[in-house]
Amino acid sequence: MTSRPSHVPAAPPRVLLVDPYVAREDPMERKFVELYPSLGLLTLGAYLRDHATDVAMVDLTFERDARPVDRAIRSYRPHVVGVHTKTLTATRAFEIARSVRGAGGFSVAGGPDSATRPETYLEAGFDAVVPAEGEAALVEVARRIRDGVPAAHVPGVIVRHGGRLVRGPSRPFLANLDDLPLPAWDLVDMEGYLSRWEKETGERRAAVLTSRGCPFDCSWCSKPTFGRTFRQQSPERVVEELIELQRRYRVDYVRFCDDVFGVSRPWIEHLLDLMIEKDLGLAFECLARVDLLKPDLLGRMREAGLARVYVGVESGSQKMLDAMNRGTKLAQVERTAQALRDAGVRQFWFLMLGYPGETIDDIEETLRLFRRFSPEEYSVSIAVPVPGTRFYDKVKGSLRGRSAPTSRAGGKTLLFEAAYGQRLYRWEQARFGLEAALGKARSRFQSRVVEKIGRAADRFHEEVATPLLARKRSGPPTARSP
Ligand code: B12
Ligand code: SF4
Numbered sequence: 001m002t003s004r005p006s007h008v009p010a011a012p013p014r015v016l017l018v019d020p021y022v023a024r025e026d027p028m029e030r031k032f033v034e035l036y037p038s039l040g041l042l043t044l045g046a047y048l049r050d051h052a053t054d055v056a057m058v059d060l061t062f063e064r065d066a067r068p069v070d071r072a073i074r075s076y077r078p079h080v081v082g083v084h085t086k087t088l089t090a091t092r093a094f095e096i097a098r099s100v101r102g103a104g105g106f107s108v109a110g111g112p113d114s115a116t117r118p119e120t121y122l123e124a125g126f127d128a129v130v131p132a133e134g135e136a137a138l139v140e141v142a143r144r145i146r147d148g149v150p151a152a153h154v155p156g157v158i159v160r161h162g163g164r165l166v167r168g169p170s171r172p173f174l175a176n177l178d179d180l181p182l183p184a185w186d187l188v189d190m191e192g193y194l195s196r197w198e199k200e201t202g203e204r205r206a207a208v209l210t211s212r213g214c215p216f217d218c219s220w221c222s223k224p225t226f227g228r229t230f231r232q233q234s235p236e237r238v239v240e241e242l243i244e245l246q247r248r249y250r251v252d253y254v255r256f257c258d259d260v261f262g263v264s265r266p267w268i269e270h271l272l273d274l275m276i277e278k279d280l281g282l283a284f285e286c287l288a289r290v291d292l293l294k295p296d297l298l299g300r301m302r303e304a305g306l307a308r309v310y311v312g313v314e315s316g317s318q319k320m321l322d323a324m325n326r327g328t329k330l331a332q333v334e335r336t337a338q339a340l341r342d343a344g345v346r347q348f349w350f351l352m353l354g355y356p357g358e359t360i361d362d363i364e365e366t367l368r369l370f371r372r373f374s375p376e377e378y379s380v381s382i383a384v385p386v387p388g389t390r391f392y393d394k395v396k397g398s399l400r401g402r403s404a405p406t407s408r409a410g411g412k413t414l415l416f417e418a419a420y421g422q423r424l425y426r427w428e429q430a431r432f433g434l435e436a437a438l439g440k441a442r443s444r445f446q447s448r449v450v451e452k453i454g455r456a457a458d459r460f461h462e463e464v465a466t467p468l469l470a471r472k473r474s475g476p477p478t479a480r481s482p
Contacts, residue, residue: 013142015048016078017041017057017187018069020085020092035061035193036207039257040111040134041084042183043209047135050181053142057187060092069096073103079146080106082138085113085121087386097125106145108157110134115224116388122160127151129158132225133173133212135180173226177212177233182241190249203253203283206245210238210271214259216289219325220355220383220391223259230263235271242280253307254284261286262293269297275304283307290332295339308346308377311336315352316369317362324355325390330369337373348377351432353425354418355383356394360470363428370432374439380432381411382425383418424469431461 019038037059045055058072073081081100083093090113100107108128114121115131122129128151130137137156144151152159156171174180190206197205210233213226245251262268275282285308293309311333315321318330340347351366370378385392385399398417412429414422434457441450 010146012052012054013080013146014054014056014076014078015138015142016069016072016076016081017045017055018081018083018096019057019059019061019188020066020083020089020096022060022063022065022089022092024064025092026088034205034255035196036205036255036257037061037185037188037190037193038084039183039207039209041082042185042187043180044082044110044134044138045184045187046181048139048142049184051139053139055184055187057184059188062189062192066092066096066099070099070103073100073105078105080108080138080142082108082110082134083126085109085111085115087113087116089113090120093121093126094124097121097127101125101127106151108138108141110138112222112224116222116386118158119165122158122165127159130156131158132156132171135174137171173212173229173231177231178237180233182244185245185249194249194251197253201253204249204251205253205255206249206251207255207257208238208241208245209257210261211258211263215263216260216327217325218327219323219394220352220386220389222386222389224388232264232267235267235274238271239274239278239280242275242282243278246280246282252282254282256284256286258287260289260292262288262297265292265294265297269300272297272300272304276300280305285309287312288336289328290336291328293336293339295335298339298343298345302343302345306345308348309340310348310350311340311375313337313349313351313369315355315358315362316366317358320355320358320362320366323357324352333369334373337375341373346377347373347375348379349375351378351380352383353380353428354414354420355391356418358419360420360466367428367431367435371435371439374436374443378432378436379411380429382414382422382429384411385416420470427465427469431457 019041023035041057045057048055056072056076056078058068060066060068081096083096085093093109097107106127107125108130109121109126110130114129118129118131128141137154140154141151141157144154151157152161152166154168157168159166194204194206197203212231213229214223215228215230217228242254245254283305287310290311313333314324314326316330321328321330337347349370351370353363383391385395395416400415400417412426414425438450438454441447
């Protein structure tokens with residue numbers, strides 16, 4: 001490093017942010033994943049700029065491989081390369097860390113996967129991991145690296161030193177999310193995302209986050225970054241962001257990406273009031289919990305533009321909801337599903353099969369619930385034990401094949417020794433598929449033929465598939481309730 005006279009201000013550090021997600025490599029992408037740029041990275045980028053740091057970004061979402069990262073390293077010569085991590089993209093992230101090291105640079109990993117297993121990322125070639133909120137930590141690391149000072153002992157940063165992990169002290173979360181700048185949308189190809197949406201749906205869709213964290217405690221949910229903490233922006237700040245998206249990018253549909261939307265009743269009422277008062281003309285969708293989405297709120301949500309709700313139904317068996325520590329009641333599921341239907345809002349249900357303790361009868365209860373309400377959209381996945389969750393701890397002694405299940409399994413592969421074999425769960429998934437198709441046919445044709453097909457499928461399930469596939473792992477084969 002060349003020394004600089006003390007009166008000459010240091011040039012701003014240069015940080016290259018990387019989203020290593022390549023859509024074409026994601027087996028779920030075509031079916032379920034809706035593409036939006038990473039809000040975590042866009043907010044980091046905006047915050048770095050506000051703190052005298054130069055930022056560039058490579059978003060691999062629409063690329064074929066990581067070559068654009070190599071090119072950016074050569075042309076931009078960043079002090080620090082910051083990579084967002086998910087389990088799905090771990091291999092790609094490791095490849096990038098090796099490239100950075102090869103080019104003599106400094107790499108930092110952040111995001112859910114590296115937060116769960118920082119040692120793996122450091123062993124794979126990353127120089128540092130930020131396992132929690134990244135904004136302030138990354139600013140400090142970038143300044144240090146520019147100045148040739150090691151990043152060890154920086155609050156909120158983990159490095160490897162002498163073969164050991166050195167964890168800096170923990171860093172408090174940002175006190176007020178309203179202090180965050182608007183996401184730096186210009187760092188990515190917003191028009192690429194928006195025009196793709198426009199082609200598919202006729203709408204220009206963008207993602208917005210109004211909060212960080214979630215106060216609930218479902219036993220299979222991985223929350224390495226924010227844990228059970230919960231903070232939200234003011235409704236005024238949220239509306240400011242919506243208006244900017246409309247003004248700059250002609251966005252007309254918003255996905256609120258919060259873990260749970262509307263945790264606080266006064267907050268959501270205030271936001272809805274503002275959206276209605278400003279007459280934004282935006283449609284929106286969100287993910288809601290059935291215990292929070294009260295029917296008496298739906299009218300105003302509809303007026304403010306609500307078009308679709310993702311509902312974490314998970315199971316039609318109260319016993320399973322309790323086992324998952326969902327904190328929801330079946331009666332709430334039923335009430336919400338009915339209210340959404342009455343209000344004409346599309347529902348997307350998340351359902352899960354195979355959670356420990358689930359029997360064939362529980363699955364049957366889930367299917368009955370599904371049949372009763374025929375949600376417009378759904379995803380039914382085989383439970384994935386994500387490292388760092390209580391569910392993972394419960395089954396980690398019986399993982400099948402892999403030590404760290406990846407989300408590449410896409411909810412179709414059984415990753416642990418569950419009550420039944422994978423074929424049973426795949427069969428049950430197919431039954432939900434058939435049920436969905438019959439539900440659509442029923443609403444269109446009211447035909448006796450549809451009922452006949454349904455009954456034949458049920459008979460086949462009971463008489464052929466169940467005896468064949470529902471062998472409990474231990475003990476003799478059973479017909480129905482094991
Ligand atoms: C919204 C969301 C989506 C949206 C939008 C994603 C996006 N592009 O932003 C959609 C629906 C598209 C989506 C898709 C997927 N998602 Co998603 N998603 C979320 C959700 C609910 C919020 C993400 C978010 O914006 N958080 C808020 C921001 C502020 O936090 P953040 O991104 O973590 O970033 C902060 C810190 O982590 C850190 N940080 C992050 N990156 C970096 C990098 C550096 C260098 C540093 C220093 C710090 C740092 O600083 C940031 C700011 O403080 C999370 C759950 C969650 N709470 O995180 C799941 C979550 C991230 N998704 C997950 C998964 C699995 C996926 C998919 C892979 C699903 C699939 N294919 O099957 C895809 C991948 C798509 C993609 N583009 O990567 C998992 C990841 C689990 C894991 N261990 O990998 C999560 C954690 C959900 C879960 N509990 O399982 N997702
Ligand atoms: S599944 Fe949803 S409600 Fe449950 S803890 Fe995770 S984010 Fe919160």
